[in-house]
Amino acid sequence: MQVFSKRGYHAAVVDEIADLAGISKPMVYLYFGSKEGLFIACIKREGELLTHEFQQAAAVEQGADQQLWAGLSAFFAHVAANRDGWVVLYRQAPEQGGEIAAEVERQRAAVMAAVTGLVRAGITESDSSAGLGEEDAEFVAHALVGAADSLTGWMADHPNEAPERITLRLMNMVWVGMRQVLAGEVWTPPAEPVEG
Amino acid sequence: MQVFSKRGYHAAVVDEIADLAGISKPMVYLYFGSKEGLFIACIKREGELLTHEFQQAAAVEQGADQQLWAGLSAFFAHVAANRDGWVVLYRQAPEQGGEIAAEVERQRAAVMAAVTGLVRAGITESDSSAGLGEEDAEFVAHALVGAADSLTGWMADHPNEAPERITLRLMNMVWVGMRQVLAGEVWTPPAEPVEG
DNA sequence: GAGTAAACTTACTCAGGAGTTAAGTTAGCC
DNA sequence: GGCTAACTTAACTCCTGAGTAAGTTTACTC
Numbered sequence: 001m002q003v004f005s006k007r008g009y010h011a012a013v014v015d016e017i018a019d020l021a022g023i024s025k026p027m028v029y030l031y032f033g034s035k036e037g038l039f040i041a042c043i044k045r046e047g048e049l050l051t052h053e054f055q056q057a058a059a060v061e062q063g064a065d066q067q068l069w070a071g072l073s074a075f076f077a078h079v080a081a082n083r084d085g086w087v088v089l090y091r092q093a094p095e096q097g098g099e100i101a102a103e104v105e106r107q108r109a110a111v112m113a114a115v116t117g118l119v120r121a122g123i124t125e126s127d128s129s130a131g132l133g134e135e136d137a138e139f140v141a142h143a144l145v146g147a148a149d150s151l152t153g154w155m156a157d158h159p160n161e162a163p164e165r166i167t168l169r170l171m172n173m174v175w176v177g178m179r180q181v182l183a184g185e186v187w188t189p190p191a192e193p194v195e196g
Numbered sequence: 197m198q199v200f201s202k203r204g205y206h207a208a209v210v211d212e213i214a215d216l217a218g219i220s221k222p223m224v225y226l227y228f229g230s231k232e233g234l235f236i237a238c239i240k241r242e243g244e245l246l247t248h249e250f251q252q253a254a255a256v257e258q259g260a261d262q263q264l265w266a267g268l269s270a271f272f273a274h275v276a277a278n279r280d281g282w283v284v285l286y287r288q289a290p291e292q293g294g295e296i297a298a299e300v301e302r303q304r305a306a307v308m309a310a311v312t313g314l315v316r317a318g319i320t321e322s323d324s325s326a327g328l329g330e331e332d333a334e335f336v337a338h339a340l341v342g343a344a345d346s347l348t349g350w351m352a353d354h355p356n357e358a359p360e361r362i363t364l365r366l367m368n369m370v371w372v373g374m375r376q377v378l379a380g381e382v383w384t385p386p387a388e389p390v391e392g
Numbered sequence: 393g394a395g396t397a398a399a400c401t402t403a404c405t406c407a408g409g410a411g412t413t414a415a416g417t418t419a420g421c422c
Numbered sequence: 423g424g425c426t427a428a429c430t431t432a433a434c435t436c437c438t439g440a441g442t443a444a445g446t447t448t449a450c451t452c
Binding site: 013 | 439
Binding site for chain 4: 219220222223226
């Protein structure tokens with residue numbers, strides 16, 4: 001994870017990974033078959049761990065907003081403690097082909113589905129759904145995950161910021177806005193085009 | 197750009213790039229010196245173009261929200277028309293070392309600074325600054341850029357969605373929330389810890 | 393403590409791809 | 423027609439790094 005995160009898949013050298021793990025290269029091939037196999041194992045573990053922690057945290061029966069809060073808190077806590085894994089999973093894996101791409105897609109979709117589910121719940125929970133539907137849930141989920149991802153970088157620059165505080169800030173940015181939108185308050189752009 | 201975007205820096209083969217450009221490999225080396233030089237040129241152009249378009253759009257004198265709206269619209273329009281460039285700049289470049297990392301960092305910082313500037317303006321423009329400060333501006337800017345990045349993926353799955361509509365959705369998610377927070381409405385988490 | 397299987401290492405092979413060299417080819421110009 | 427500039431083609435060198443083969447240590451059994 002550490003090496004893949006720092007160097008990227010292609011630039012990561014199996015020898016370095018083996019050294020760092022305190023074993024020799026042939027052992028890596030014995031255990032994982034190939035570099036690709038090793039990488040897939042990394043992604044799989046990371047994705048499943050993250051999804052599991054997120055859903056575990058969000059599973060408690062309560063309002064959708066609080067579930068989302070719990071899930072995001074778990075997410076940030078996990079990433080803060082384990083930045084490499086997230087970087088590998090979300091930032092650099094997608095461009096590879098074949099089996100790797102497939103596994104990454106699977107793990108990512110799982111994360112996205114979990115978030116989308118909570119957002120959807122938040123929308124339908126509101127009485128006045130204000131015309132927001134499935135597409136909006138997906139949109140918000142994408143934006144949320146992207147924001148969270150980017151904030152992992154911000155978090156690295158602010159090591160004293162607790163994951164809960166980050167979640168709180170993010171919830172205030174997003175959820176309060178969504179609630180307002182659901183309540184009918186909408187921001188609108190200027191009527192005429194701003195520039196030719 | 198196309199090849200770097202599809203394959204990633206390391207897996208990109210100079211021969212393929214040359215073929216696609218309709219020139220021969222030695223010419224690539226004549227013009228750019230090395231693969232790294234070529235890549236840096238790509239990043240530089242992309243970053244400067246994007247920053248320029250964003251700032252151009254946001255430069256018109258008006259409310260900070262409308263400036264942000266204009267800037268984000270320009271951003272989405274640019275990325276929609278030129279996905280490869282964004283992918284190269286934001287998603288895969290950072291993990292390389294040396295000169296590449298330096299240039300990427302420079303371009304990214306420029307984008308981030310532009311966004312942060314507008315968010316900061318939005319905060320100070322409000323009468324009741326509600327205790328939000330520079331750190332909050334940076335936080336929101338990070339979240340915004342991350343969301344925008346992630347939404348470029350969503351956009352690729354929804355080709356009929358106009359960039360302006362995406363911006364509108366995003367503005368409604370973020371700005372309305374921020375306005376509410378500035379006005380004093382705050383979302384708070386459950387009092388007791390959700391899980392042990 | 394010899395025999396042996398499992399766990400491991402050292403030292404290799406071999407392919408792919410960055411970067412180069414050299415010998416053309418084409419177009420424009422005097 | 424010869425000269426130059428801008429290129430191409432195609433072969434090459436050389437290095438890095440994935441994957442492997444053969445040998446060596448460890449640990450366990452009788």
